[in-house]
Amino acid sequence: MRLDRIVEELGLARLTPDVVDEQDVDIERGYASDLLSDVLAHAPEGGLLVTLQVHLNVVAVATHAGLAAVVFAAGRRPEGEVVSRAAREGLALYSSPDDTFEIVGRLYALGVKGRRA
Protein backbone atom coordinates (compact mmCIF):
# COMPACT_ATOMS: atom_id res chain seq x y z
CA MET A 1 0.00 0.00 0.00
CA ARG A 2 1.47 3.32 -1.06
CA LEU A 3 2.19 5.65 1.82
CA ASP A 4 0.32 8.59 0.29
CA ARG A 5 -2.82 6.43 0.06
CA ILE A 6 -2.47 5.35 3.70
CA VAL A 7 -2.13 8.99 4.76
CA GLU A 8 -5.22 9.88 2.76
CA GLU A 9 -7.37 6.91 3.85
CA LEU A 10 -6.56 7.34 7.54
CA GLY A 11 -6.63 11.14 7.48
CA LEU A 12 -3.18 11.38 9.04
CA ALA A 13 -1.61 14.73 9.83
CA ARG A 14 1.80 15.08 8.20
CA LEU A 15 4.41 16.22 10.76
CA THR A 16 7.36 15.98 8.37
CA PRO A 17 5.96 17.05 4.98
CA ASP A 18 8.30 16.63 2.01
CA VAL A 19 10.77 14.45 3.92
CA VAL A 20 9.91 11.47 1.77
CA ASP A 21 8.10 11.14 -1.54
CA GLU A 22 5.09 9.21 -0.25
CA GLN A 23 4.20 7.97 -3.73
CA ASP A 24 7.50 6.08 -3.82
CA VAL A 25 7.13 4.43 -0.43
CA ASP A 26 5.32 1.12 -0.30
CA ILE A 27 4.23 -0.03 3.14
CA GLU A 28 3.60 -3.77 3.33
CA ARG A 29 3.93 -4.34 7.06
CA GLY A 30 3.32 -2.58 10.31
CA TYR A 31 3.94 -2.84 14.02
CA ALA A 32 2.25 -1.36 17.08
CA SER A 33 4.04 -1.06 20.41
CA ASP A 34 4.80 1.49 23.11
CA LEU A 35 7.86 -0.32 24.39
CA LEU A 36 10.81 0.78 22.29
CA SER A 37 12.98 -2.20 23.18
CA ASP A 38 10.20 -4.34 21.73
CA VAL A 39 10.05 -2.15 18.60
CA LEU A 40 13.79 -2.51 18.14
CA ALA A 41 13.58 -6.29 18.46
CA HIS A 42 10.48 -6.97 16.37
CA ALA A 43 9.41 -4.15 14.05
CA PRO A 44 9.64 -5.16 10.38
CA GLU A 45 12.20 -3.31 8.28
CA GLY A 46 10.61 -0.86 5.88
CA GLY A 47 7.40 -0.96 7.89
CA LEU A 48 5.20 1.51 9.70
CA LEU A 49 5.08 1.90 13.49
CA VAL A 50 2.02 2.96 15.48
CA THR A 51 2.95 4.19 18.96
CA LEU A 52 1.96 6.47 21.82
CA GLN A 53 5.56 7.37 22.68
CA VAL A 54 6.62 10.76 21.37
CA HIS A 55 10.12 11.25 22.80
CA LEU A 56 13.38 11.58 20.89
CA ASN A 57 14.34 7.93 21.28
CA VAL A 58 11.43 6.97 19.02
CA VAL A 59 13.31 8.49 16.08
CA ALA A 60 16.58 6.78 17.02
CA VAL A 61 14.86 3.42 17.46
CA ALA A 62 12.78 3.77 14.29
CA THR A 63 15.79 4.63 12.13
CA HIS A 64 17.87 1.90 13.78
CA ALA A 65 15.11 -0.60 13.02
CA GLY A 66 14.89 0.66 9.43
CA LEU A 67 11.25 1.75 9.68
CA ALA A 68 9.80 3.98 6.97
CA ALA A 69 7.17 5.85 8.95
CA VAL A 70 5.82 6.44 12.46
CA VAL A 71 2.20 7.24 13.32
CA PHE A 72 1.61 8.79 16.74
CA ALA A 73 -1.76 7.65 18.01
CA ALA A 74 -4.48 9.29 20.11
CA GLY A 75 -3.63 12.79 18.98
CA ARG A 76 -0.14 12.74 20.45
CA ARG A 77 2.46 14.95 18.85
CA PRO A 78 6.19 15.12 19.53
CA GLU A 79 8.10 18.31 20.24
CA GLY A 80 9.84 20.24 17.49
CA GLU A 81 13.25 18.76 18.24
CA VAL A 82 11.91 15.26 17.58
CA VAL A 83 10.35 16.34 14.29
CA SER A 84 13.51 18.06 13.06
CA ARG A 85 15.61 15.04 13.99
CA ALA A 86 13.25 12.77 12.05
CA ALA A 87 13.39 15.11 9.07
CA ARG A 88 17.18 14.94 9.10
CA GLU A 89 17.03 11.14 9.25
CA GLY A 90 14.49 10.92 6.42
CA LEU A 91 11.84 9.38 8.68
CA ALA A 92 8.23 10.32 7.96
CA LEU A 93 6.14 11.19 11.04
CA TYR A 94 2.35 11.39 11.25
CA SER A 95 -0.22 12.02 13.92
CA SER A 96 -3.74 10.63 14.18
CA PRO A 97 -6.55 11.52 16.56
CA ASP A 98 -7.58 7.85 16.55
CA ASP A 99 -6.35 5.35 19.12
CA THR A 100 -3.91 2.55 18.32
CA PHE A 101 -6.55 -0.16 17.92
CA GLU A 102 -8.53 1.93 15.45
CA ILE A 103 -5.47 2.85 13.40
CA VAL A 104 -4.17 -0.72 13.19
CA GLY A 105 -7.61 -2.03 12.27
CA ARG A 106 -7.90 0.40 9.42
CA LEU A 107 -4.36 -0.35 8.23
CA TYR A 108 -5.13 -4.05 8.19
CA ALA A 109 -8.31 -3.45 6.24
CA LEU A 110 -6.18 -1.60 3.68
CA GLY A 111 -3.92 -4.62 3.31
CA VAL A 112 -1.02 -3.66 5.56
CA LYS A 113 -0.07 -6.83 7.44
CA GLY A 114 1.78 -7.64 10.63
CA ARG A 115 5.37 -8.79 10.60
CA ARG A 116 4.52 -12.49 10.40
CA ALA A 117 1.32 -12.50 8.36
Next chain:
Amino acid sequence: MNVCRADLHVHTALSPCADAAMTPLVVVAWAVDEGLDMIAICDHNSAGNVAAAQRAAGDALCVLAGMEVTTAEEAHVVGLFPDAAAALAAAAEVAATLPPAGPDYAAHFGEQLLMDEDGREVGREGRALALASGFTVEEAVALVHRHGGLAVAAHVDRRGFGVVAQLGVFPHHAGFDAVEVSPHAAPGSDAWATAAAYGLPVLRGSDAHRPEEIGAARSALRLAAPTFAELRLALQAADGREVLDA
Protein backbone atom coordinates in the same frame (compact mmCIF):
# COMPACT_ATOMS: atom_id res chain seq x y z
CA MET B 1 22.34 24.15 59.08
CA ASN B 2 22.56 25.65 55.62
CA VAL B 3 20.28 25.79 52.62
CA CYS B 4 22.00 23.73 49.96
CA ARG B 5 21.09 24.25 46.31
CA ALA B 6 21.16 20.93 44.53
CA ASP B 7 20.53 19.70 40.99
CA LEU B 8 20.60 15.95 41.46
CA HIS B 9 20.08 14.92 37.85
CA VAL B 10 22.77 15.96 35.37
CA HIS B 11 24.08 14.01 32.38
CA THR B 12 27.52 14.05 30.77
CA ALA B 13 28.75 13.26 27.26
CA LEU B 14 28.64 9.59 28.24
CA SER B 15 24.88 9.64 27.73
CA PRO B 16 24.24 9.09 24.01
CA CYS B 17 21.51 11.73 23.92
CA ALA B 18 23.63 14.35 25.72
CA ASP B 19 25.64 17.13 24.10
CA ALA B 20 29.28 16.17 23.48
CA ALA B 21 30.12 19.50 25.14
CA MET B 22 29.03 17.99 28.48
CA THR B 23 32.55 17.13 29.61
CA PRO B 24 33.04 16.59 33.34
CA LEU B 25 34.89 19.92 33.55
CA VAL B 26 32.19 21.86 31.68
CA VAL B 27 29.43 20.33 33.80
CA VAL B 28 31.20 21.28 37.01
CA ALA B 29 32.04 24.79 35.80
CA TRP B 30 28.42 25.49 34.79
CA ALA B 31 27.15 24.10 38.08
CA VAL B 32 29.48 26.37 40.05
CA ASP B 33 28.46 29.29 37.86
CA GLU B 34 24.80 28.50 38.57
CA GLY B 35 25.48 28.77 42.29
CA LEU B 36 24.83 25.10 42.98
CA ASP B 37 26.33 23.46 46.06
CA MET B 38 25.65 19.89 44.98
CA ILE B 39 25.00 18.04 41.72
CA ALA B 40 24.63 14.36 40.88
CA ILE B 41 26.05 12.87 37.70
CA CYS B 42 23.37 10.54 36.39
CA ASP B 43 24.21 9.10 32.99
CA HIS B 44 21.97 6.53 31.36
CA ASN B 45 22.73 3.04 32.65
CA SER B 46 26.33 3.98 33.49
CA ALA B 47 28.51 5.74 36.04
CA GLY B 48 31.66 5.88 33.95
CA ASN B 49 32.19 9.65 34.11
CA VAL B 50 31.34 10.13 37.79
CA ALA B 51 34.87 9.90 39.18
CA ALA B 52 36.21 12.29 36.53
CA ALA B 53 33.54 14.86 37.45
CA GLN B 54 34.38 14.46 41.12
CA ARG B 55 38.05 15.06 40.38
CA ALA B 56 37.17 18.04 38.18
CA ALA B 57 35.10 19.53 41.00
CA GLY B 58 37.69 19.18 43.73
CA ASP B 59 36.36 21.25 46.63
CA ALA B 60 34.33 23.61 44.44
CA LEU B 61 31.08 21.72 44.96
CA CYS B 62 29.83 18.29 45.94
CA VAL B 63 29.45 15.88 43.03
CA LEU B 64 27.36 12.87 43.98
CA ALA B 65 27.75 9.55 42.21
CA GLY B 66 24.59 8.66 40.33
CA MET B 67 23.16 6.63 37.49
CA GLU B 68 19.84 6.79 35.66
CA VAL B 69 18.68 3.24 35.06
CA THR B 70 16.29 2.56 32.19
CA THR B 71 14.11 -0.26 33.48
CA ALA B 72 12.64 -3.09 31.45
CA GLU B 73 9.37 -1.12 31.41
CA GLU B 74 11.33 1.87 29.98
CA ALA B 75 10.88 3.92 33.11
CA HIS B 76 13.77 5.96 34.49
CA VAL B 77 15.05 5.31 38.01
CA VAL B 78 17.80 7.55 39.36
CA GLY B 79 20.19 5.96 41.82
CA LEU B 80 22.27 8.24 44.04
CA PHE B 81 25.19 6.43 45.66
CA PRO B 82 27.55 7.04 48.61
CA ASP B 83 30.60 7.06 46.31
CA ALA B 84 31.79 6.39 42.77
CA ALA B 85 32.81 2.80 43.57
CA ALA B 86 29.28 1.92 44.67
CA ALA B 87 27.82 3.54 41.56
CA LEU B 88 30.25 1.66 39.33
CA ALA B 89 29.43 -1.64 41.01
CA ALA B 90 25.71 -1.07 40.43
CA ALA B 91 26.40 0.08 36.86
CA ALA B 92 28.33 -3.11 36.14
CA GLU B 93 25.24 -5.13 37.05
CA VAL B 94 23.12 -2.97 34.75
CA ALA B 95 25.66 -3.19 31.90
CA ALA B 96 25.52 -6.97 32.03
CA THR B 97 21.87 -6.79 30.95
CA LEU B 98 22.40 -4.32 28.07
CA PRO B 99 23.07 -5.35 24.47
CA PRO B 100 26.34 -4.26 22.88
CA ALA B 101 26.30 -1.06 20.82
CA GLY B 102 26.45 -2.36 17.25
CA PRO B 103 28.15 -0.68 14.28
CA ASP B 104 25.25 1.68 13.44
CA TYR B 105 24.32 2.40 17.05
CA ALA B 106 26.21 5.68 17.50
CA ALA B 107 24.85 7.11 14.22
CA HIS B 108 21.28 6.71 15.47
CA PHE B 109 21.57 7.13 19.24
CA GLY B 110 24.75 9.21 19.71
CA GLU B 111 28.31 8.78 20.98
CA GLN B 112 29.02 7.55 24.51
CA LEU B 113 32.19 9.33 25.56
CA LEU B 114 34.21 8.31 28.59
CA MET B 115 36.33 11.26 29.68
CA ASP B 116 38.94 12.32 32.18
CA GLU B 117 38.64 15.39 34.42
CA ASP B 118 40.16 17.62 31.75
CA GLY B 119 37.57 16.59 29.16
CA ARG B 120 39.87 14.33 27.17
CA GLU B 121 38.21 11.29 25.69
CA VAL B 122 39.61 8.17 27.31
CA GLY B 123 37.28 5.65 25.71
CA ARG B 124 33.80 4.85 24.47
CA GLU B 125 31.21 2.81 26.27
CA GLY B 126 30.59 -0.41 24.36
CA ARG B 127 27.12 -1.19 25.73
CA ALA B 128 23.95 0.31 24.27
CA LEU B 129 23.21 2.76 27.09
CA ALA B 130 20.15 4.21 25.32
CA LEU B 131 18.24 0.96 25.58
CA ALA B 132 16.27 -0.67 28.37
CA SER B 133 18.13 -2.72 30.96
CA GLY B 134 16.86 -6.05 32.22
CA PHE B 135 15.93 -4.60 35.63
CA THR B 136 12.27 -4.00 36.41
CA VAL B 137 11.39 -0.88 38.41
CA GLU B 138 11.28 -2.92 41.63
CA GLU B 139 14.59 -4.60 40.80
CA ALA B 140 16.26 -1.30 39.94
CA VAL B 141 15.23 0.20 43.28
CA ALA B 142 16.51 -2.92 45.05
CA LEU B 143 19.78 -2.73 43.09
CA VAL B 144 20.31 0.87 44.17
CA HIS B 145 19.55 0.01 47.79
CA ARG B 146 21.83 -3.04 47.71
CA HIS B 147 24.69 -0.73 46.79
CA GLY B 148 23.89 1.65 49.63
CA GLY B 149 22.13 4.22 47.45
CA LEU B 150 18.94 6.25 47.35
CA ALA B 151 16.37 5.51 44.65
CA VAL B 152 14.52 8.38 43.02
CA ALA B 153 11.62 8.05 40.57
CA ALA B 154 12.89 10.35 37.81
CA HIS B 155 10.71 13.10 36.26
CA VAL B 156 7.45 11.55 37.45
CA ASP B 157 5.53 14.34 35.76
CA ARG B 158 6.78 13.38 32.30
CA ARG B 159 4.95 11.24 29.76
CA GLY B 160 8.15 9.77 28.36
CA PHE B 161 10.14 7.47 30.66
CA GLY B 162 8.38 8.49 33.89
CA VAL B 163 7.29 5.58 36.11
CA VAL B 164 3.69 6.76 36.23
CA ALA B 165 3.45 7.13 32.45
CA GLN B 166 4.97 3.68 31.90
CA LEU B 167 3.21 1.79 34.69
CA GLY B 168 -0.08 3.66 34.91
CA VAL B 169 0.12 4.29 38.65
CA PHE B 170 2.89 5.21 41.06
CA PRO B 171 4.57 1.98 42.28
CA HIS B 172 4.39 2.56 46.04
CA HIS B 173 5.54 -0.99 46.73
CA ALA B 174 8.86 -0.46 44.91
CA GLY B 175 10.33 1.43 47.86
CA PHE B 176 11.50 4.69 46.28
CA ASP B 177 13.18 7.19 48.62
CA ALA B 178 12.01 10.26 46.69
CA VAL B 179 10.34 11.42 43.51
CA GLU B 180 11.80 13.93 41.09
CA VAL B 181 9.89 16.43 39.00
CA SER B 182 11.14 18.01 35.79
CA PRO B 183 11.75 21.73 35.22
CA HIS B 184 8.17 21.91 33.88
CA ALA B 185 6.69 21.22 37.32
CA ALA B 186 7.18 24.37 39.37
CA PRO B 187 6.40 24.24 43.09
CA GLY B 188 2.70 24.85 43.52
CA SER B 189 1.78 23.64 40.03
CA ASP B 190 -0.69 20.81 39.46
CA ALA B 191 2.15 18.55 38.34
CA TRP B 192 4.01 19.32 41.55
CA ALA B 193 0.93 18.59 43.66
CA THR B 194 0.40 15.28 41.87
CA ALA B 195 4.00 14.29 42.57
CA ALA B 196 3.79 15.39 46.21
CA ALA B 197 0.67 13.26 46.65
CA TYR B 198 2.78 10.12 46.20
CA GLY B 199 3.87 10.78 49.78
CA LEU B 200 7.62 10.99 49.22
CA PRO B 201 10.02 13.95 49.26
CA VAL B 202 9.87 15.86 45.96
CA LEU B 203 13.18 16.77 44.33
CA ARG B 204 13.53 19.06 41.35
CA GLY B 205 16.14 17.98 38.82
CA SER B 206 17.13 19.58 35.55
CA ASP B 207 17.89 16.29 33.72
CA ALA B 208 20.40 18.50 31.90
CA HIS B 209 21.68 17.12 28.60
CA ARG B 210 23.23 20.47 27.58
CA PRO B 211 25.38 22.87 29.63
CA GLU B 212 22.79 25.66 29.65
CA GLU B 213 20.20 23.31 31.20
CA ILE B 214 22.23 22.68 34.36
CA GLY B 215 20.41 24.11 37.36
CA ALA B 216 17.25 24.83 35.33
CA ALA B 217 15.46 22.95 38.10
CA ARG B 218 16.97 22.62 41.55
CA SER B 219 16.08 21.57 45.05
CA ALA B 220 16.69 23.55 48.21
CA LEU B 221 17.83 21.22 50.96
CA ARG B 222 18.41 22.06 54.61
CA LEU B 223 21.67 20.27 55.39
CA ALA B 224 24.65 20.65 57.70
CA ALA B 225 26.88 20.19 54.64
CA PRO B 226 26.41 19.12 51.02
CA THR B 227 27.14 15.39 51.34
CA PHE B 228 25.45 12.11 50.48
CA ALA B 229 24.94 11.25 54.17
CA GLU B 230 23.24 14.59 54.77
CA LEU B 231 21.03 14.10 51.70
CA ARG B 232 19.90 10.75 53.07
CA LEU B 233 18.90 12.45 56.34
CA ALA B 234 17.03 15.17 54.41
CA LEU B 235 15.02 12.56 52.49
CA GLN B 236 14.13 10.99 55.85
CA ALA B 237 13.36 14.46 57.29
CA ALA B 238 15.64 13.46 60.17
CA ASP B 239 17.75 15.50 62.61
CA GLY B 240 16.55 18.83 61.27
CA ARG B 241 17.54 18.02 57.69
CA GLU B 242 14.78 18.43 55.12
CA VAL B 243 13.82 19.05 51.52
CA LEU B 244 12.46 22.60 51.22
CA ASP B 245 9.70 23.30 48.71
CA ALA B 246 11.46 25.83 46.54
